Each structure stands twice: as structure tokens, then as C-alpha cells.
Amino acid sequence: MNYVWQWDFVWEILPRLIKHGVVITVELTTISVCIGTVIGLVVALLRISKYKPLQWLGAAYTDFFRGTPLLVQIMIIHYALPVVFNYTPVVWVSAIGALSINSGAYVAEIFRAGIQSIDKGQMEAGRSLGMTYGQAMRYIVLPQAFKISIPPLGNEFIALLKDSSLVMIIGLQELMGTSKLIVGRQPRVLETYLTAAVLYLIMTMSISRLVRYAERRLKAGDHS
Amino acid sequence: MIIVKNLSKSFGSLQVLKNITNHIKEQEVVVVIGPSGSGKSTFLRCLNFLESPTAGEIIIDGVSLTDKKTNINRVREEVGMVFQRFNLFPHMTALENVSLAPIKVRKMPKEEAMEVSRQLLKKVGLSDKADVFPAQLSGGQMQRVAIARALAMKPKVMLFDEPTSALDPEMVGEVLTVMKDLAKEGMTMVVVTHEMGFAREVGDRVLFMDEGSIVEEGAPDQIFSRPQNERTKAFLSKVL
Numbered sequence A: 001m002n003y004v005w006q007w008d009f010v011w012e013i014l015p016r017l018i019k020h021g022v023v024i025t026v027e028l029t030t031i032s033v034c035i036g037t038v039i040g041l042v043v044a045l046l047r048i049s050k051y052k053p054l055q056w057l058g059a060a061y062t063d064f065f066r067g068t069p070l071l072v073q074i075m076i077i078h079y080a081l082p083v084v085f086n087y088t089p090v091v092w093v094s095a096i097g098a099l100s101i102n103s104g105a106y107v108a109e110i111f112r113a114g115i116q117s118i119d120k121g122q123m124e125a126g127r128s129l130g131m132t133y134g135q136a137m138r139y140i141v142l143p144q145a146f147k148i149s150i151p152p153l154g155n156e157f158i159a160l161l162k163d164s165s166l167v168m169i170i171g172l173q174e175l176m177g178t179s180k181l182i183v184g185r186q187p188r189v190l191e192t193y194l195t196a197a198v199l200y201l202i203m204t205m206s207i208s209r210l211v212r213y214a215e216r217r218l219k220a221g222d223h224s
Numbered sequence B: 001m002i003i004v005k006n007l008s009k010s011f012g013s014l015q016v017l018k019n020i021t022n023h024i025k026e027q028e029v030v031v032v033i034g035p036s037g038s039g040k041s042t043f044l045r046c047l048n049f050l051e052s053p054t055a056g057e058i059i060i061d062g063v064s065l066t067d068k069k070t071n072i073n074r075v076r077e078e079v080g081m082v083f084q085r086f087n088l089f090p091h092m093t094a095l096e097n098v099s100l101a102p103i104k105v106r107k108m109p110k111e112e113a114m115e116v117s118r119q120l121l122k123k124v125g126l127s128d129k130a131d132v133f134p135a136q137l138s139g140g141q142m143q144r145v146a147i148a149r150a151l152a153m154k155p156k157v158m159l160f161d162e163p164t165s166a167l168d169p170e171m172v173g174e175v176l177t178v179m180k181d182l183a184k185e186g187m188t189m190v191v192v193t194h195e196m197g198f199a200r201e202v203g204d205r206v207l208f209m210d211e212g213s214i215v216e217e218g219a220p221d222q223i224f225s226r227p228q229n230e231r232t233k234a235f236l237s238k239v240l
């Protein structure tokens, strides 16, 4: 062990890691989670549909994107699809695309479990009042299912934030990509990657704090 | 008001309703009794198409439910249902529970729906509970909110599926009182219940169901005092 830890180096790279790394990682993850939530809701509704082909479509989606590595999905979206459909990929778009589509599959399972945990008497009560399936879903079932889904959604947010580091493979300079770049120029490996790890930890812990807070707020007004 | 012709319902290979025919008149209060598993709930749920019949026809107020062209949501607006387990919406206050359907289905202006709903909560004796969530209500109060919720759609018929079976005994009376008032106002009602006192007092006609058929029917007095069918006699001897 003749590696000498240099605090100076940490202070030197920290602003860059935050400004270019953390900010990009947070943006990337937040946008992807939002799009993923919308995708997840649609896929969950497909999966619980009474029409078999729609169920299959939803199942195929979740099976494929949960059953293959995210890294492979990123490569397919950024390198393979452009070859087939003949367009120039944009790193940002590929990254957000891959993360949203992947997270949509996990969110779909979260919503599906949430929806199915709601007593079926709720839907029946809504339908018996003359509501359409869509109205009963929207006003009665989904609000309750969403509330139940908040803790697992928080976990999904955290998982995605960590997985977002994989997009550096296509050249996006998020926290991991920026770290790699720094190490390429000045090989202070330990300082750089440990600092990155601590920054990831701070982000994930902040999210779980936020989720627990949201949960408590909802519990305070819990009526079920 | 409600015409049921040769209604049958099967779940897979299990035939739960067997060729039921009946005619429920306007303002009539029909009480359905019978052993557990005899198909009472299924019969009631067919009347608002929560279960779709396997065969037969149901006509409510001139509209055939079994006709493919019928918009079942429009029919359900006219047929209120009260469930054994209340099925109140836990994320909404009592007032919101009652006003939701008038606002979303009847497209009633919010102010008007709130006013109508307050009146209905008053009618079931729960004016002071308008802004309370179901979790803070007793079983009897929840069921009264559920009745108000169904009434908010101004239905022509009300279906009750064992509305007092999930209640502690001391709360049964308050729910039955509300139902008696409804009957007095001339509401057409189909009530599945084990409350034989209610059946005698309020019922115009009693249907005794067993193994998916209406085995015997008649005026309450006739069914309870002079049952003809052996199965009716056996059932009544256990519950009376």
C-alpha cells in the first residue's frame, strides 16, 4: 500500500462532480422516472384488462424489459435500432429512452400489485352507481392504489438512480461518466470513485428520506 | 318495474341460478330469503348486471338489460345498490362519497351535488358526519352513508344485499329504520336479508330461494305463518 490519499484532489474535483455529474444524474433519473410512471400506468392497465391480447401485450412488455439487462437495452436503443431505422441517435434521448422504458416495466408491476390489492367491492360500488370502468378506475381505484404504491415507487426511483450510471457506456457524462473522464486524465482512482460513491449515497438517502416523509404525510391523512 | 324471465346463471360448471322468473312491481318491497349459497346475492347482482346472466332476460323500467344495444351504465344509474360490506370509498369524506356519482355521472354542478348530498346525509341522520372519512364511522353509520350514496343518483329501484349482516346487533336498527322510511316513500326495493321482523313489517312479498330457484313466494304473513313447501318450512324453523 503506497497509495497516498489526497484530500486536495477531492476538493478539486468535487465542484465538477456535482455540477456535471450529480446534476445530470438527478435530471436524467427524474425525467425517466416520470416518463416511466406514465408508461407503467398504461402497461399496468393493459395487464389487468379483460382483453387477452392487451394482457399479453402488457406481459410481453414487462417480461422483456425486466428479463433482459438494462445495459443490453441501452446498447440496443443507442446502437442497434438506429441501424435498423436509419437515424442518428442522440445520447440524451437514448439514455432517457432506455431508462424510462426499463423503469416503466418495473413501475407497471408496482401499479398492478397496487390495483389488485384494492378490494374489488370498490370497483363494483363505482360501477353500481353508473360509472364507466374508466371513471371508477380513475376516481376510486387508482387514487387508493397509488397511495399504496408510494413506498415501492420510491425504491424504484432509487434503483433507477443507481442504474442510470450505466448510460455512461454510450458516452453520457453523468456522475459516473464524469468520474471516468477525470480518472482518465489524472489517475487518482480511489479519490474519484469514492467521492462518486458518497455522492450517489447522499442522493439515494435523500430520496428515501423524501419517500418516508411523503408516506408519513399520507399516513397522517390516512382514512383507510 | 323489473321483469325477470327464465334467468339462469352459471359460474363455470356450477349453475347458481336456475330459470328464475319474477315480476317486481313499482313501489313494491320484495324480500329475498334463503340459506347461504342459495344464489340470493347472485340474483341481486344480475339485476344491475354486476353479474351477466348466462341465459334469460331482465327488463327494468322497459329497458332490456340483456339486449346487447343497451348501455348498462345508463341502467345502473337508475338502480341503486347497497352492499353487505358497505364498500364506501375510504379516500373520500362521507359527503364526497355521496356526491361523487352525481358529479361525475349525472354531470351535476358541484355546488348543487353538494347540496343534494347534504340533504341526503341529513335524511339518514348523519348531517354532522359530512366531512368525516369512513374509517372514523361506525358500521351502522357507514351503511347509512352507503344508502345515501346510492340515493344520490335518484334511482328508481334500490337493491340491498344483506345490508345489516356485517353490523353489530345494536346498529342494525338504525339502518333498518332508514330502509323502512324509504319503503314508506314508495321506493321499489329488493332486499336480501335475514331480518325476518323487517320482512314481515315492510315486505310486500317474500321470495324464498333455495339451490338457485325461487321455491316459494307470497305475502310475508303467508310465508312465515303458513309455508307450503317443505324446504321453506325447514329453513324457517331454523331462523325464526
Ligand SMILES: Nc1ncnc2c1ncn2[C@@H]1O[C@H](COP(=O)(O)OP(=O)(O)O)[C@@H](O)[C@H]1O
Residues within 6 Å of the ligand: B011, B014, B016, B034, B035, B036, B037, B038, B039, B040, B041, B042, B043
Ligand atoms: N364469482 C363467483 N364465482 C364462482 N362461484 C360463485 C361466484 N359467486 C358466487 N358463487 C357461488 O354461487 C353460489 C351462490 O352464491 P351467492 O349468490 O353468493 O349465494 P347467497 O348470497 O345466497 O349466499 C355459491 O355456491 C357461491 O359459491
Ligand SMILES: [Mg+2]
Residues within 6 Å of the ligand: B040, B041, B042, B162
Ligand atoms: Mg349473499
